[in-house]
Amino acid sequence: MLKTWPCMEDLLDELAIKAAQAKLEAKFSTIKEVQKIDDGLEYTVARTAYLRLTTNAMGRTNYNNKRLHNTCLLETQFFGRTKEEAEILKLLIGEVENSDAMTNMVPIVGMGNVGKMALGQ
Incomplete structure (x- = not known):
């Protein structure tokens, strides 16, 4: 028997x-993924209403409730930290015994709004 070669x-x-089958499978896969995302969004909207x-009507970019920083000490005297001020x-x-450098750096740490900036000034 002779073997025939396909034309x-x-x-x-x-x-x-x-190629058409692969394109169709890719299309169905994309549709399925979009449907999953859509279902997730519908669930989120439903939970938002339920809860x-x-x-936020203002949005994050318009929110301006930040405390302004001021490097000027408004009061001429600082009360309550005389010991720390002296230290x-x-x-x-440079009157400390173990002072070793030309440049001194003194970290002042603490909770917010306790007067670190004022004490440093």
Whole structure:
């Protein structure tokens, strides 16, 4: 029996069919992913309504409730930290025994709004 070789047209048709199948599978996969995202968004909207959550009408970029920084000490006297004030002055002037550098740096740490900046000034 003689073996017949497929003609070029048959090979091209088969290749076109496989390409169309791959394109169709990719389309269905994309549709499925979009449907998953859509379902997730619908669930989020439903939960938002259920929990009675509201959106921020101002948005993050317009929110300006920040304390302004001021490097000027408004008061001429600083009350309540005389001991710490003296220690910082000693450190800065260099009267501490273990002072070793030309440049002194004194970290002042603590909770917010307790007067670190005022004490440093």
